[in-house]
Amino acid sequence: MASPKRKDTAREAATEAWIASVPVPEAGFTAAARKDALARFGAMGLPGRRDEYWKFTDPSSLTAPEVPPAALFDAGEAQLFGDVDSVKLVFTDGAFDAGASDDPAAAGVEITRLAEAGAADIHWAQDLYGVLEARGQTPVARPLAALNTAAAGDGVLIRVTGRAEKPVHLIYRHESETSDAILHHCIKVEAGAELTLLETGPAAARFNKVMEVDVATGGRFHHVRAQGRDHERRAATHIFARVAEGSLFKSFTLTVNGQLTRNECVIEIAGDNASAHVAGAALGDGSYGKFHHDDTVFVTHDAVGCESRQVFKKVLKNGATGVFQGKILVKPGAQKTDGYQISQSLLLDEDSQFLAKPELEIYADDVKCSHGSTTGAIDETALFYLRSRGVEKEEATALLVLSFLADAIEEIEDERLAGEIVGRLEDWLARRKT
Amino acid sequence: MLEIKNLNVKLEEEDKQILKGVDLTVEAGKVHAIMGPNGSGKSTLSYVLSGRDGYEVMDGSATLDGEDILEMEPEERAAAGLFLAFQYPVEIPGVGNMTFLRSALNAQRKARGESEVSAGDFLKLVREKAKTLKIDAEMLKRPVNVGFSGGEKKRNEILQMAVLEPTMCILDETDSGLDVDAMKLVADGVNALRDPRRAFLVITHYQRLLDHIQPDVVHIMADGRIVKTGGPELALEVEKNGYADILAEIA
Numbered sequence: 046m047a048s049p050k051r052k053d054t055a056r057e058a059a060t061e062a063w064i065a066s067v068p069v070p071e072a073g074f075t076a077a078a079r080k081d082a083l084a085r086f087g088a089m090g091l092p093g094r095r096d097e098y099w100k101f102t103d104p105s106s107l108t109a110p111e112v113p114p115a116a117l118f119d120a121g122e123a124q125l126f127g128d129v130d131s132v133k134l135v136f137t138d139g140a141f142d143a144g145a146s147d148d149p150a151a152a153g154v155e156i157t158r159l160a161e162a163g164a165a166d167i168h169w170a171q172d173l174y175g176v177l178e179a180r181g182q183t184p185v186a187r188p189l190a191a192l193n194t195a196a197a198g199d200g201v202l203i204r205v206t207g208r209a210e211k212p213v214h215l216i217y218r219h220e221s222e223t224s225d226a227i228l229h230h231c232i233k234v235e236a237g238a239e240l241t242l243l244e245t246g247p248a249a250a251r252f253n254k255v256m257e258v259d260v261a262t263g264g265r266f267h268h269v270r271a272q273g274r275d276h277e278r279r280a281a282t283h284i285f286a287r288v289a290e291g292s293l294f295k296s297f298t299l300t301v302n303g304q305l306t307r308n309e310c311v312i313e314i315a316g317d318n319a320s321a322h323v324a325g326a327a328l329g330d331g332s333y334g335k336f337h338h339d340d341t342v343f344v345t346h347d348a349v350g351c352e353s354r355q356v357f358k359k360v361l362k363n364g365a366t367g368v369f370q371g372k373i374l375v376k377p378g379a380q381k382t383d384g385y386q387i388s389q390s391l392l393l394d395e396d397s398q399f400l401a402k403p404e405l406e407i408y409a410d411d412v413k414c415s416h417g418s419t420t421g422a423i424d425e426t427a428l429f430y431l432r433s434r435g436v437e438k439e440e441a442t443a444l445l446v447l448s449f450l451a452d453a454i455e456e457i458e459d460e461r462l463a464g465e466i467v468g469r470l471e472d473w474l475a476r477r478k479t
Numbered sequence: 480m481l482e483i484k485n486l487n488v489k490l491e492e493e494d495k496q497i498l499k500g501v502d503l504t505v506e507a508g509k510v511h512a513i514m515g516p517n518g519s520g521k522s523t524l525s526y527v528l529s530g531r532d533g534y535e536v537m538d539g540s541a542t543l544d545g546e547d548i549l550e551m552e553p554e555e556r557a558a559a560g561l562f563l564a565f566q567y568p569v570e571i572p573g574v575g576n577m578t579f580l581r582s583a584l585n586a587q588r589k590a591r592g593e594s595e596v597s598a599g600d601f602l603k604l605v606r607e608k609a610k611t612l613k614i615d616a617e618m619l620k621r622p623v624n625v626g627f628s629g630g631e632k633k634r635n636e637i638l639q640m641a642v643l644e645p646t647m648c649i650l651d652e653t654d655s656g657l658d659v660d661a662m663k664l665v666a667d668g669v670n671a672l673r674d675p676r677r678a679f680l681v682i683t684h685y686q687r688l689l690d691h692i693q694p695d696v697v698h699i700m701a702d703g704r705i706v707k708t709g710g711p712e713l714a715l716e717v718e719k720n721g722y723a724d725i726l727a728e729i730a
Contacts, residue, residue: 451573
């Protein structure tokens with residue numbers, strides 16, 4: 046009995062050390078939220094391997110006082126979505142790079158930097174900052190998100206009131222081997238408005254990011270994100286979304302490389318006839334160091350006639366590990382819910398592993414919910430079919446990997462963005478021909 | 480063109496011999512048909528020739544234009560001119576029919592030391608071939624065989640054959656699952672490819688496909704070997720009397 050107690054003490058001490066390192070804000074519209082978040086973080090404590098929610102993923106490198114160094118990685122490839130006409134905002138190791146960014150004022154949407162919003166009285170942001178994060182803490186604790194709300198150094202606050210003319214593109218750059226970046230973004234899509242948000246690039250040696258997205262009645266939000274290709278990064282990201290009546294939320298993430306990536310997505314469907322889709326494609330090759338990728342998703346249906354989809358695909362080789370924890374919670378009264386969840390892994394060798402925990406919890410009787418999880422190797426019959434037409438084995442394997450990932454990529458509505466993602470996948474596969 | 484000598488093959492996983500000394504020679508420009516009851520080894524022969532995993536060649540040889548194909552990878556056999564039209568064409572979601580066909584054609588050309596076909600030329604080529612098989616542009620855009628009807632899948636196989644222009648075509652029960660109209664369309668596609676430099680090996684249960692694709696030679700296969708060889712009249716005999724008579728005759 047002594048051992049667990051000692052560990053708890055260690056956790057408390059580590060939590061206290063983090064709290065001590067977070068500056069307590071005196072003023073500004075986020076001050077109250079930060080103070081509240083810090084108190085919640087203190088009550089929850091840092092996540093540990095013994096927590097059920099962290100059973101498959103060791104958070105110690107995310108919570109260590111010292112940042113585990115991550116070598117800089119020059120992919121030597123063109124900026125993803127670089128040719129897409131967008132409002133580009135650049136963060137280098139978590140710090141805004143005004144010189145490399147477009148002028149937010151000229152964007153046609155309201156964009157304010159969190160670090161500059163400090164004293165300003167931005168009502169909509171005050172109603173959002175830390176609010177969805179706090180709501181997302183039940184029924185499962187997400188201490189790293191609370192820590193983020195308390196300690197975020199910067200981020201963007203974006204509000205759209207109409208159809209945004211062009212996407213907002215958050216570009217992350219990593220230039221310090223020991224950077225520890227904490228960014229917090231708030232996005233408000235007002236009634237009937239529409240926004241596409243792009244996120245690309247390696248952000249820091251260690252990255253803690255929270256994005257709160259509030260989509261009002263009839264609003265539409267599209268999110269396409271590419272993480273990588275820095276091999277040694279550690280990242281914990283959270284998306285907290287609330288979708289109102291008749292609105293649409295769509296998020297897609299491509300993850301390549303990275304020692305540890307935990308992407309949590311918490312969606313609250315709060316209005317009738319709304320739709321929320323979250324998808325991910327991850328490519329992990331353990332031969333360049335550890336690869337551990339964790340998608341943790343929690344979708345709550347709390348309205349009538351809503352649809353949700355979770356589509357997660359992972360391609361793993363050379364000792365890579367993939368994790369999926371996904372839940373659909375249908376609250377009482379959320380009738381006519383259509384919930385769907387699929388998590389699949391394609392193991393390209395026998396050294397890799399996929400750990401999945403799909404969950405459904407339903408308190409309404411007129412719903413349609415399904416979930417599935419599979420893990421398997423390349424389909425030999427399909428491989429033979431392609432080869433019998435003259436396609437070489439490596440090329441045929443690459444085609445089958447793309448085939449496997451297709452369902453996830455189809456969740457990207459914009460064909461041009463989807464095409465660029467496929468291009469990156471093809472490049473990744475081409476580099477790994479054996 | 481295709482020369483098979485004393486081919487003995489067993490399943491890799493279990494100690495079960497399927498082919499027990501197949502001897503068969505198919506000359507350029509000819510259409511040979513192989514008929515036989517279920518389990519006689521017809522499909523196994525097609526798989527072994529095209530290089531599918533799971534079989535072990537115990538004895539014998541198979542050469543295409545004098546080259547030993549049994550040692551080759553499946554893609555090398557394809558580049559050498561061999562083509563197998565599958566009994567059950569495989570669905571490959573997320574890979575466009577055109578992408579697949581172009582990868583296949585260019586891979587074969589590359590393997591033969593030829594230059595790749597440009598996107599424009601390829602499109603023209605496929606459209607022209609597709610038209611005669613009544614394959615519309617929509618079907619070409621869809622992922623490989625996904626959502627295709629039985630007939631569409633088989634037509635797609637023949638389209639691949641028409642585009643890749645192999646010299647030795649093996650059709651494995653191409654008539655299975657087809658209604659009369661679909662079968663006729665497929666047969667027309669095959670007949671259009673008949674050429675003095677090209678040979679066909681048509682594997683089928685029934686004579687009806689051979690009404691549309693007239694064979695020069697008909698072989699009866701039973702228990703892993705060719706037990707009788709004759710002209711087109713042999714197929715008619717099977718149609719009329721079944722396999723029992725022939726098998727009894729040779730027993």
